[in-house]
Amino acid sequence: MMHILYLEDDTEIGEWVTQKLTERNYKTTWLTSGIDLPENFSLYDLVILDVMLPGLDGFSIGRRVKRNDSTIPIIMLSARTSIDDKLEGLEFADDYMTKPFHPEELIKRIEVQLRKYERSTEQTIRIGHLNIEQHVIMNRETNEEIILTGKQFYIFRFFLKHLNQILTKEQLYEGVWQEPYREGDKVLMVHIRHLREKVEKDPSNPIIIETIRGIGYRVRA
Numbered sequence: 001m002m003h004i005l006y007l008e009d010d011t012e013i014g015e016w017v018t019q020k021l022t023e024r025n026y027k028t029t030w031l032t033s034g035i036d037l038p039e040n041f042s043l044y045d046l047v048i049l050d051v052m053l054p055g056l057d058g059f060s061i062g063r064r065v066k067r068n069d070s071t072i073p074i075i076m077l078s079a080r081t082s083i084d085d086k087l088e089g090l091e092f093a094d095d096y097m098t099k100p101f102h103p104e105e106l107i108k109r110i111e112v113q114l115r116k117y118e119r120s121t122e123q124t125i126r127i128g129h130l131n132i133e134q135h136v137i138m139n140r141e142t143n144e145e146i147i148l149t150g151k152q153f154y155i156f157r158f159f160l161k162h163l164n165q166i167l168t169k170e171q172l173y174e175g176v177w178q179e180p181y182r183e184g185d186k187v188l189m190v191h192i193r194h195l196r197e198k199v200e201k202d203p204s205n206p207i208i209i210e211t212i213r214g215i216g217y218r219v220r221a
Contacts, residue, residue, distance in 0.1 A: 002114060003027045003178070005044040007034065007061065008077070009053050013099075017048075017077075020103040026110075027178075034061050042069040042162060043175050046113055048106075049093070051078040051085065059088055066092045071161070073113035077101070125160065127221055128208050130199060132160065137199070151176065152195045155188075159209065159219040168216040192217065 004021060008014040009032045021028045029044070031037070034056030041047065047065050051058040062074050076089040076096040089096045094116075095109050124133040130146070131138045137146040137156070148156060154176045159167070173181040173188050181188075196203040210218045 002045040003029070003043065004046050004048060004110070005038070005041070006030045006048045007032075007053055007058065008048075008050045009033060010050075017103070017106070020107070021110075024107055034058075037061065037064070040068070040171050040174065041065045041072055042171070043178070044072060045117070046073045046075070046110060048075045048077050048110075051076065051080050051089070059092075062089070062092050069162075071117065073117055075106075075109060075113065077106070125163070125221060127219065129201060130208065146198050148195070148198060151191050152198070155191055155195060156199070156219075159217070163219060163221045166212050166215055166218045172216065 004026050006014070006017060006021070006028055008017065008030065011032070014030050014032065018028050018030045033054040035054065037056070038044075041064075047062070049058040049062055053061070056064075058076060058078065062076065065072055065074060074093040074095075076093045077099065078085065078089070078096070079099040081098045086096050094113050097106065097109065124131055126132075126140075129139060129141050131140050137148070138144070139146055155172065158172060158175045167175075169188055170181040173179075173185070176188075192209060193203070196206050196209055199208050200206045208219060210220065212218055
């Protein structure tokens, strides 16, 4: 299920859009201001932003999102129709829609942006002895496919989405489980241990999923 972050301070519009997204099986987090923004935007697959918001405006939030994770598609959804506003939004956003709008058009634009993201992640990635292409993981030396369980797959996919980045335990847990990390919880460590048993040549000396002592983990291409 794709997870959309939606910022809109108009309650009527926000409820309506959230309902339409939920009907299309999108998980939606709706915020009414830029005050309580998440620290890690990488937990979301797409962001929809209104321009006029209490606290930070949509332009400022959009730039912050792209600084945090440049791969996340952003759709601006605003009543501001001037060409200057559109040009400012499209400096960082992937699309700009003006209000009023038809919900089917919004859904189509969301689908277009998500397809672009999927295509950008479908190239073959080579990491150590592994080839990853279209969610298939192959051992290049044995030509055998490596089969992961559901949680192992989602953890590894999260790593691939953030190649070369050091990820904390909190970022990994919240990105995969979609709930707050509880300090001392060993569930993530257990899953990573089992994941290493499948993808590493020597799980006791991992080179695919690196441990960054005192911080978290990293997968480097």
